[in-house]
Amino acid sequence: MKPIDRLAEELPDFLDDLRSAGYVIGVDQYVAAGDLLLSLAARGALPDDPRRLATLLGPVVCKTPAEQDEFRLRFTQWVEGRDPSVGSVTPAEAEDVGGGEGSHSTGLRGDRRLRSYVAALLVVAAVAMLVVFLSVWTGRTPETQTGQGGGVPTTTASAAGKGSETIPGQGGLRPEDAAAPRPNEPNGQAGASSSASVSRWRSRGVLALLPLGIFGFAAWKVWWFVGVRRYLARRPARSRADIRSVRVRGVRESLFPRAVLSRAARNLRRRRPAEAVHLDVKATIDRSARRAGQFSPVAARRRMTPEYLVLVDRASFADHQARLYDELVGQVEAEGVAVTLLHFDADPRACDPAVGNAGSAALAPRDLSARHPDARLIVFADASVFIDPVTGQPASWAALFAAWPERALLTPEPAAFWSGGEKALTSAGWAVLPATAEGLAVLASRLNGDAAEELPPAPAVHRLPEMLAGDPLRWIDRRPPSAPEFEDLIASLKGYLGPGGYAWLAACAVYPEVHWDVTVFLGARMRDRAGRPLLRPDHLSALARLPWFRQGTMPDWLRARLSGELSVPHERAARGALTELFLTALHAGESGTTLEIAEDRPRVGRLLANHVFGRVRPAQPEESPLRERVFASFMASPLPRRLTVALPRTVAAALFSTGRPRRPDRLRRAGAWRWLAPSASRRGTGASGRYRSPLIARVAAASVVFLAVGAAAFLWNESRDNDGVGTPGASARRTPVPAKAPDSGAPPKELSDVLDKVAQNATGDNPDLSARQKALIATAQGVGALAGKASFGASAPGTKSEPSPTAGSPAGAGGVANRPPTKGDAPAKGSEVATQSPPDEPVKPSKTGPTQVASNVPPPGPKASDATKLQPIHREVADRIDEAWTAIAELFVAAERAGRVKSSIDPPPVLDILINGKADDEAVILSEIGKNEPPMVGVSPEVFGAWFTGYGRTPGVEALKNVRIVQPTKGLKEFFDRRAQLLRSSVDQARKGVRPLPNPGDDSVQRSQNAAWYAVARAVVAAQDAGLVNTSIDPPPILDILIDGKADDGPAVAAANGKQQVYVSPEVFSAWFTGYGKTPGIEAARDLRMRNPRDGLQAYYDRRAELLNSHLNAVRARNGAKGDGAKQETKPLEPKKE
């Protein structure tokens, strides 16, 4: 069979796969693809390399830009899988078929090529190692072989002289030679006659062990490197190749009543009359005739398919409520309703431009009305998004939506609990209905003029508990609420969800991630007491409204509690359902709900995996899942724990090793023997031809086994020969050599380089050093001094006040292993982990710092170097900033009166009070510090920086030992999300000049908080308008603007790009690790570090304290609030000595 015939024959299989992956492929595409191949063949235009067909077949089967991008990769993989003789695509070829912005196929292919190189290297190394090993094993050293060939007597033979003659020309060592003493042997007595043999064997052993060691080291490094790449490739960046879509039957069907939706879709599709632009000839003639010939034009009427513009409120990408509505809309769309679906986050005036690529700006109502002038508008959201909280009436801007005469609001609030908001919207011309399939069906009827259809009686539901509705973000905080609140929460949840819904919620807590697919599947598989599935529309609607399901995250304190609430049968059912989820995914056919499952990598051994994981984890950025405790234990723990779910090994092996999930028929054909067959023969033998063997893992494993066997045999032989000899040398050989200390304490490279420079230049003034390097040297010497103080290794004495030339250097302080442990030590599993690059030792603002600096280095502090100088605040924005500080001070005073300021730093943190309305980190620190081992506590970035610049004030807390920035998954992300939300909305208001009106129910703190945000936003706007904001994060850093009068980290960050690390403020640093970095090409973990105290952070915090304290004092003086308590809050304390 010709190759083209085979390709044409197998192409439908490939198109089947595309179709199951969601491509819009009909019979036309099957025919067109075949026609295309035949036409090309008939013209002799078929490319030699079948992968070149990707750009020819792609236009036939792809219908979206995303499909077009993905198709190339899919097709290339398919071609390479079905025909192993096809090599990898070169980068140039990839460029040919890509070419646009953001093409990333080159990286994947480069990765594949790298694996091939590594595999080849391992094979060569293994062969070389085998040759050397065999030569030693057979007792033929190079010397003896030379003697044998050249007829030169061996040294041993000529020197023996004790009845053991060596025949010239034959050479070689006879067995008895092993006991012959040597002339220069220090001990030539009979009792030590075996030493010559030992020495000889030692030389052989060295010969054998040298390549063994080299190879072993190289193999280990390669293995480690590959392992690292695999772990790192699990989630971030080029994750497209690691995410596989599989299908599960029977879930979507349970979400909504099919009959109701079909009826709704039918009514929504019903064509409606519309006026045409041309004349209705007959009607015009008729009317003109009736009017005695006077021309009376009549416009034609036409019936047109109605279009729907659907806006869905989505709080996060994992928002279950939005996903529920997406599914609802998707099902009617699948039945032919013309829908354009967009999302917004709390404010419908700014919709995500999900459809189209005309730019990334949010779509305003006027944009939408221009694009969809004749559409019907349906909004899925709570009525409150349109309601002014002050007046209780529709907000003034809600009139913008009057551009759509037919508009409806489908609200998650059950009709029984509707209040003034829904009624006000009804009065304003909105059709308000419940966001259910029944509600949509009633809406469809009403749009067609049939007002008779009424809502069916809704099942009895409960109102969302006030404690969850009022402040939903409070419940995703990583810090647990107080015990009474916690109990109230649990009781409220039980009442709100009922027994079945609560069991479902608890089951969702078992899995480490709040994931729509998992939630729905668990509901479909778990049963209530009556034996009915828990997945029912009313249950799911109630569950989806909970803050954890809207925000897509559930804190561990709640997960642990809910998991504990599961009865044994329920827990077993939940775990069983999760196992079934993977099995079902594995065996599912083409139809059903799509689930996305991360592709696992073949594991080469639990021990190695854990080792690699342990090495990789500390180097990961804060937001990496590898640093998340629950996920970490999920990944590394050998047995499933309470908060983890183990993927059954058989499922994992069958599911993931193939490179993609297989269909049942292919599973059968791909028998178990395939896993043991040589990889080369296995490639392409599967039905889909897409199985890729982990070649490198097998080569590496074979090499290691070979090495282990060889080494064991060698050692066994050696010990047998040496038994009874008892020489000191032999004894020493068996003594284990002390292993080199693991390189776990290595500091960042830049610091390491500087430490080296310190060693070389500690006493001399090196003109080659830049001011910044000198400042870093000062920092490094401080670190070295700290290392000496902390008794790490043999540090030089006197480093505290007068560093010796070697203090802090690799040589003087015992090398890398003796550097301070905080720079990269792997923390204990399950504990809080250090930030990527914490600032160095806490610096006392004015007293102790300079004494640690060498004479050739500028003194630390605000004037340590040019880089640390703070520019004066821009005059044009100074007034606004001053107003902002005043408003912040007023907020602090109000919060102090309400008892909400209990901070571990003085003055207290600005961002915390702005974002949370409180600053209570001291209580958190004191409560957590006794629980954790090592006792580390996560705090906000501002508090963290303050502790390292001498503004910590809580006794018993040490910055280095105890204080860390809270992890993104433990609250930092939410903190910065809230910051972004508040800042953006405030800036929006400030730009419009709309001062927020106080809500009737707001207390004094909330009013002050709103006022402070408005003032801060005005300062930010002023700085932006003055061109002083050029930052790498969006929205910009508040503190930088308030303290420095500007935010200008953008250019420096943009210049980093992997070449040089950039030091930024704590707020910018943390924003990058919570997804608010915006400079392309920057990898936060690689390129960014938090500014060191001596490199500007100290001056930054000094100025912060000066500004805040002066404004606090002014506000207190004005308010007459000079009580002792207030004074205590801001009384500057002496920086604590570390």
Place this chain on the structure above:
Amino acid sequence: MPYPFYTGAPGAQAAARPADLPVSRRAEQTRPDRYLADAGLVDAVNVALLLGQPLLLTGEPGTGKTQLASSLAWELGLGDPLRFETKSTSTAGDLFYTYDSLARFHAAQTGVLGKGTEFITFNALGRAILRANALSAVAGLLPAGHVHDGPRRSVVLIDEVDKAPRDFANDLLNEVEGMFFRIPELGNVRVEADPSMQPIVVVTSNSEKSLPDAFLRRCIYYHIPFPDRDRLAEVIAARLGKFSGKGQAFLDDALDLFYRLRDAATGLRKRPATAEVLGWVAALRELYPGVDNPLAGRDDVARRSVSVLVKTVEDREVALAAWDRWRKERGR
């Protein structure tokens, strides 16, 4: 005539004779022989020609979707493409012809009714189908003054199909596939293209609205990606010719600044695309003749040329601020 051509100053003297203005560079930029298609687009066009299916192009505005039709028609020797500008009120019938009912009524009332063809205006696809036939086959349908140069093929461009109601794309299916239409006003006569001369149809969309699946299935699809920096430099060179008198530093600076403005972080509501950068570079060349790098050391460049890159008042302020920051960073 020296620059500036127009001063807007009070008391300016009116020219005694029409001013000698420069020839528009626009025509030069859009010359079809200077169009540079990427490899994927070339393949997509060839597949569409091979299978005889419409080619649907998407991509950011300004990436050359419309230009492709001109380039294709030029390279195949089919003259200028026949273009249909889709409107929000367009119907599928508008693709073929429009009938002036008012004129017909007027004619009926004045008693000068002819054979009826004088009220018909054939549009892009209708003209292409007529052109695919010999004159003798369609002579009875042609209005007075209609020049028929068939039989031959044509390239038909249906621009921005997503502007029209959803029914437009659905109604288009059968007509485009069958390449025929009927004229009820002329006795429901059926006009069909000779199969060997069927028009080549290129449809463009800005993806503002999704298109029906059935329509998508009938089309060959290609999304023109926004070119990366190197490719954009090639496009500029191809469209504008070599930079006589301008060095590589100018092109580097221009592209650097352009991608800065395009960056989402800059915050422009309407990001400039290929067409804008072409116009901008051409404008700089005209505004600063003989200057190697107009972007270096001049304060007025931004004010004078930013309007070529951005189109709204809000974007202008944002772009000027970003431009200023760029100058400071680069020391320009």
